[in-house]
Amino acid sequence: MRSLLLLALAAAVLGGCGRRGAVPLSYDPPGSTITTSKPITKPARRDWSFGGIGVTNSYDGARLGALEAVHDTLLIGSIRPENAPINNSAWFGFKIWSSAPRSVWLRLEYTAGDHRYVPKLSPDGRTWESIDPASFRIDTTGERQAGVMRLELSSDTLWVSGQERMTRHWFADWTNLVGGHPDATVSELGQSTYGKPLRLLDIGSDESSKEFVLIISRQHPPEVTGSHAVVAFLERLLQEDRLAREFRARYRTLAVPLMNPDGVDDGHWRHNAGGVDLNRDWLTFNQPETRAVSDYFVDRVGSGTVRFAADFHSTQEDVFYTTSRNLKTNTPGLIDQWLADIALALPDYVVNDDPSGVDSPVSKAWFYKTFRATALTYEVGDEQDRARIREVSRVGAESMMRRLLAVPR
Numbered sequence: 001m002r003s004l005l006l007l008a009l010a011a012a013v014l015g016g017c018g019r020r021g022a023v024p025l026s027y028d029p030p031g032s033t034i035t036t037s038k039p040i041t042k043p044a045r046r047d048w049s050f051g052g053i054g055v056t057n058s059y060d061g062a063r064l065g066a067l068e069a070v071h072d073t074l075l076i077g078s079i080r081p082e083n084a085p086i087n088n089s090a091w092f093g094f095k096i097w098s099s100a101p102r103s104v105w106l107r108l109e110y111t112a113g114d115h116r117y118v119p120k121l122s123p124d125g126r127t128w129e130s131i132d133p134a135s136f137r138i139d140t141t142g143e144r145q146a147g148v149m150r151l152e153l154s155s156d157t158l159w160v161s162g163q164e165r166m167t168r169h170w171f172a173d174w175t176n177l178v179g180g181h182p183d184a185t186v187s188e189l190g191q192s193t194y195g196k197p198l199r200l201l202d203i204g205s206d207e208s209s210k211e212f213v214l215i216i217s218r219q220h221p222p223e224v225t226g227s228h229a230v231v232a233f234l235e236r237l238l239q240e241d242r243l244a245r246e247f248r249a250r251y252r253t254l255a256v257p258l259m260n261p262d263g264v265d266d267g268h269w270r271h272n273a274g275g276v277d278l279n280r281d282w283l284t285f286n287q288p289e290t291r292a293v294s295d296y297f298v299d300r301v302g303s304g305t306v307r308f309a310a311d312f313h314s315t316q317e318d319v320f321y322t323t324s325r326n327l328k329t330n331t332p333g334l335i336d337q338w339l340a341d342i343a344l345a346l347p348d349y350v351v352n353d354d355p356s357g358v359d360s361p362v363s364k365a366w367f368y369k370t371f372r373a374t375a376l377t378y379e380v381g382d383e384q385d386r387a388r389i390r391e392v393s394r395v396g397a398e399s400m401m402r403r404l405l406a407v408p409r
């Protein structure tokens, strides 16, 4: 009786949370599902100097095109995407300093997009904070929305970026760290367009296990909040408690936390080095990243069973893009149990469930059609509180482990 009541409560919570109909910031521009390679413009790495102010984009994860000083307290930077048309995820990143303390106004103007991200500031490229809201606004008066920020400069370098900088090297360090766990291994399953490694984190203590969970993330370079979530999710699977140990003893989790290392390092808005949205390539597999990962998963799973698959992304608000409930998975009811567990564990968190079919060429559809897995696109809001992101993801990982351990073998 109690569990029925809980389920009814959860259904009421879930039923009230759909926000379909909102106009998404993200959209598919014409041609995005044609995934043969398209030309891109490689970022020109360079330094600028204006009367004591220094600026550089010469590092991985940066994006800043032209920069001009209108006068000594106003700079105008221009930001272009790797190619266009493109989804509006207007990434920017640069370092700035001044020989003497001063404040400057910096205006970012965009081609083929509008300002999207609240600027994040860092003294060292590792610890980040959102800019003081009083020092930032979006100027909507022009044809394209510009970002205007006031920056307090000193001789210490200030990092300015759309989101925290989590590049290929960040992922390599993190993967090596968590991969040091006795129940984890790290390997290279393939290579990106530029030949960078696509790294697999393989979690589980039973080599012969035939039950799998598949996790991918960061197909879209600016989607750093999705990376915060995937990191928390995978770290929870490696925790030293009974739940995680039992889960690792039964299931193998195959995770590719960084699907698009070229795009991330070159500060792309959306695409890989082939100029393509990787999450529209899960039908034709024209790009090396999607091809390598899908081939590996199919080969590795073999005659086994994939029970749960998630692809972590970011958008303007938290939303779980699940599959329509009339599509039968190999673990019936799992997705509703999972969503209900999160709703019940975090009563002040709005669980946004947005189910759809599996006709589009995205990873979620491929996971379902290939394995009949419970599959979702796990979207995290751009400006969602970082501690909240980790909390939701940990609760999601715990629910998944508990529910999958309850599935009859």
Ligand SMILES: [Zn+2]
Pocket: 220, 223, 279, 313, 314
């Ligand atoms: Zn995305």
